[in-house]
Amino acid sequence: MTFYLYILYSKKLDKYYVGATQNIQKRLVSHLSNHQGFTARAKDWVVVYQETFQSKEAAYAREKQIKSWKSRKMILKLILENDNK
Template sequence: MYFVYIIYSSLRNIFYVGSTSDIKSRIEKHNTNHKGFTGKVGDWKLVFQEIYETKDAAIKREKQIKSWKSRKLIMKLVESSAGSEHPDI
């Protein structure tokens, strides 16, 4: 199984879209002090996820979401997911 996920940092007030085969470890990595876009904040929360059978399908969906370049569309996706806990954005 592969996951497309969206995490949110309330400190930076920003979303990050990614894909992985191990979502728990990946979120933990985002919350460590490391170089990179998600480093040094440590408050990333999972606000959305989708499951795919293949890595290619997950990457395709990740790229689709990133191509939107629209906070409004990402927020709509997060808010539309059933039972999701998302920040008050």
């Protein structure tokens, strides 16, 4: 099975959201729906970055690593490095 680490961006909030899932498109629909939580504050989330993993554990470990940075600057660097490939 394939799992993904993804980063969403909301222009309205000027914020990033980091998550992991098995189906990015289905998860994005969930983020854009009416629900409780951080992503409920905006309806303009777009996927700006993703990585592929062969296990759920690896995807969630990468999510935890990126969240531990607590750094917008490092997230932007990661996204920009990917854009330059």
